[in-house]
Amino acid sequence: MEELTRKAVETALSEGATYADIRIIEITRENITTRNGKVRNVGIGRSKGFGIRVIVDGAWGFSSHYELTPTEIEKVAKEAVKIAKASAKLKKKDVKLAPAKPVRDTYKTPYKKDPFKVPLEEKIKLLIESDKRIMSKGDLIKVATSGMRIYRENKIFANSEGSYITQEITWCGATTRAVAVGYGDVQDRSYDGRNFNTGGYEIIEDANLLEAAEKSGEEAIKLLQAKNCPSMVTDLIIGGSQLALQIHESCGHPTELDRALGAEAAYAGTSFLTPDKLGKFRYGSNIVNLVADATAPRGLGTFGYDDEGVPAQKVYLVKEGIFVNYLSDRTSAGELGLPSSSGAARASGWNRIPIVRMTNINLEPGDWDFDELIQETKKGLYVETNRSWSIDDKRLNFQFGTQIAYLIENGEFKELIKNAVYTGITPEFWGSCDAICNEKYWKMWGTPNCGKGQPGQVMYVGHGTAPARFKNIRVFGGVRR
Numbered sequence: 124m125e126e127l128t129r130k131a132v133e134t135a136l137s138e139g140a141t142y143a144d145i146r147i148i149e150i151t152r153e154n155i156t157t158r159n160g161k162v163r164n165v166g167i168g169r170s171k172g173f174g175i176r177v178i179v180d181g182a183w184g185f186s187s188h189y190e191l192t193p194t195e196i197e198k199v200a201k202e203a204v205k206i207a208k209a210s211a212k213l214k215k216k217d218v219k220l221a222p223a224k225p226v227r228d229t230y231k232t233p234y235k236k237d238p239f240k241v242p243l244e245e246k247i248k249l250l251i252e253s254d255k256r257i258m259s260k261g262d263l264i265k266v267a268t269s270g271m272r273i274y275r276e277n278k279i280f281a282n283s284e285g286s287y288i289t290q291e292i293t294w295c296g297a298t299t300r301a302v303a304v305g306y307g308d309v310q311d312r313s314y315d316g317r318n319f320n321t322g323g324y325e326i327i328e329d330a331n332l333l334e335a336a337e338k339s340g341e342e343a344i345k346l347l348q349a350k351n352c353p354s355m356v357t358d359l360i361i362g363g364s365q366l367a368l369q370i371h372e373s374c375g376h377p378t379e380l381d382r383a384l385g386a387e388a389a390y391a392g393t394s395f396l397t398p399d400k401l402g403k404f405r406y407g408s409n410i411v412n413l414v415a416d417a418t419a420p421r422g423l424g425t426f427g428y429d430d431e432g433v434p435a436q437k438v439y440l441v442k443e444g445i446f447v448n449y450l451s452d453r454t455s456a457g458e459l460g461l462p463s464s465s466g467a468a469r470a471s472g473w474n475r476i477p478i479v480r481m482t483n484i485n486l487e488p489g490d491w492d493f494d495e496l497i498q499e500t501k502k503g504l505y506v507e508t509n510r511s512w513s514i515d516d517k518r519l520n521f522q523f524g525t526q527i528a529y530l531i532e533n534g535e536f537k538e539l540i541k542n543a544v545y546t547g548i549t550p551e552f553w554g555s556c557d558a559i560c561n562e563k564y565w566k567m568w569g570t571p572n573c574g575k576g577q578p579g580q581v582m583y584v585g586h587g588t589a590p591a592r593f594k595n596i597r598v599f600g601g602v603r604r
């Protein structure tokens with residue numbers, strides 16, 4: 124393999140490139156879904172190929188192909204150079220890569236049980252049983268679905284600076300969802316679209332899917348007759364999974380440096396966190412510490428090296444409430460004059476160019492015990508699990524709907540509430556954060572479906588969170604869909 128990568132780099136350099144890299148990638152995935160106790164879909168897919176990226180005359184060129192042969196590598200390298208030369212005619216400024224040390228290394232996601240080796244029948248049996256547990260809750264349950272996703276990426280990265288890195292990333296997870304219909308209403312409850320982690324089948328075994336299925340069935344039915352969320356300004360306690368979405372949308376995306384520099388404007392794409400705010404803008408209260416941590420165990424954004432061969436790092440994006448860094452790749456870091464990339468260049472496959480992506484964007488734990496936090500809340504609302512979201516293109520004004528909520532009165536959970544929606548403006552909202560639960564309640568959630576780029580790239584990222592409280596937040600009862 125190393126010989127093939129050398130051929131790619133040498134061809135590109137001899138054609139005039141000042142920098143070249145190649146990624147050889149094989150992705151294997153298995154997706155299984157069941158619905159009402161029957162198999163709905165079993166998808167097993169494999170994607171294999173390579174992509175070559177070059178800089179010529181200060182401009183990027185990229186080309187890729189599925190056939191990994193010396194002839195094809197040479198052809199693709201030459202093509203990438205040709206594309207770069209064409210791009211150079213239209214460039215506004217030269218690409219300046221932030222420096223990175225050459226690396227020779229290997230990384231593999233640690234796991235106990237290879238999820239691809241667990242028999243398909245066993246996986247299907249678990250999901251069907253999960254559906255049945257939901258349906259056992261009664262006739263009001265109209266839809267019971269369960270699903271499992273297993274993913275593996277084997278990749279080699281090599282560049283003209285002398286790096287040669289092989290990696291194997293494995294992640295998986297299982298989810299369950301109940302839809303109940305009755306009393307003139309429709310409600311759903313899931314556990315949970317964010318139950319994905321890097322690791323082996325032990326992740327699915329440890330997740331108690333069947334218990335989650337029972338709970339989702341019971342809660343979907345209870346929600347039908349629950350009170351609609353009242354309109355009020357109140358103390359909001361956000362559960363871990365919903366907080367993962369909150370961080371994803373209001374911290375993860377706006378700290379992507381390519382967006383902040385105006386180079387990436389798709390999918391609600393610019394950012395209010397412009398470079399003039401770096402190091403001084405108050406993003407949140409003193410207790411808010413948000414990190415991009417590609418070294419955190421179990422995260423979907425955990426790896427040895429990013430897709431430019433930059434080592435996994437833990438970088439503060441927000442420290443004690445102040446916005447202090449961006450997610451960056453070598454190009455955007457170079458453009459802003461940062462000393463190095465924060466190691467966030469990721470590509471969704473061999474035929475896509477790496478762009479700035481989230482790794483694991485985590486809220487660091489605070490010092491509160493969850494029960495104490497509830498006890499210390501006189502009047503408030505606890506919300507959990509995302510149902511709908513909307514955020515403007517600068518990532519400032521947002522409105523998020525949740526599946527389930529409880530009123531809190533005098534330090535106790537009271538009534539079950541449905542259709543709770545909360546709204547805010549990012550820095551005001553994080554500025555109102557006055558309590559974060561401790562490590563005991565901290566969990567790594569996964570978002571396997573983050574979209575960005577043109578052509579589109581779907582990426583898997585992580586979010587470690589513990590429940591947290593936000594003061595004086597506007598909530599109201601949303602209408603379903």
Ligand SMILES: [Zn+2]
Nearest residue numbers: 371376573574
């Ligand atoms: Zn996203």
